[in-house]
Amino acid sequence: MTCRKRLEVRTDKLENKIDDIIDLHNSFDNHLSVAKEVAVLQLKLADIEDRSRHNNVGIRVILDTVPAADLEDYFKVYLSSILQDLPASEIVIDRIPRLSKGRNVPQSTPKDDIASIHFYHLKTQILSACISQRSVQDMYKAIQLFPDLFVFTMNKR
Structure with missing residues (x-):
């Protein structure tokens, strides 16, 4: 070659x-x-999901001893205790469904609840007040409130 x-x-x-x-x-x-x-696209989907959950507040540690029918009244009394300046008539809650537990969550863990607050300004007042939690009765000390966000958004934080 x-x-x-x-x-x-x-x-x-x-x-x-x-x-x-x-x-x-x-x-x-x-x-x-x-x-x-x-x-x-994931960011857009997360934004759409978060907007649909705009007025929702997550509630952790309302005991299972409170029946689902009494959740709204129980939560309103709690909100009245942390929002002392606000009359109880202005606390408008659309619904409070009790969420089911995940597969990997132990049975001893209480279920989370989601409260759909009717007015957004009330939701912001609630979340601000729960940070400072002035004088809350002992039966409400363990309650934790958090914004209801899409899983993708929470993972990004």
């Missing part, structure tokens, strides 16, 4: 390898652009 033929074979192999590298690089670029689009 002549020197020219060997050079042609080597050049051909090199060009084929470069073509393979270019194909892989383009594939990788496509993967990165799709990953960016997925991240943007």
